[in-house]
Amino acid sequence: MKLGQLIALLKEYPAEASVLLEGDAGYSPLGGLSLIRNEGGLPDELIFHPDMTPD
Structure with missing residues (x-):
């Protein structure tokens, strides 16, 4: 899934x-997001991180 597809889906x-x-x-x-910028023609990646705060 691409970020644009995710944004369109989340708007619903x-x-x-x-x-x-x-x-x-x-x-x-969800605790946060990280953007990984890739080189060599590879697409950038958006990483979702869980919230690790203890209950």
Whole structure:
């Protein structure tokens, strides 16, 4: 999925909805994003990071 596709899809959902990441241990809230700039013709990558704050 490309970032433009993700943005278009997210526009269909309520702005106040929480963003959760699904993993082996259940769900984690989204804690942040990182942009990885690639070279050599490779596309840049957007990395989603879970919120690691203890419950």
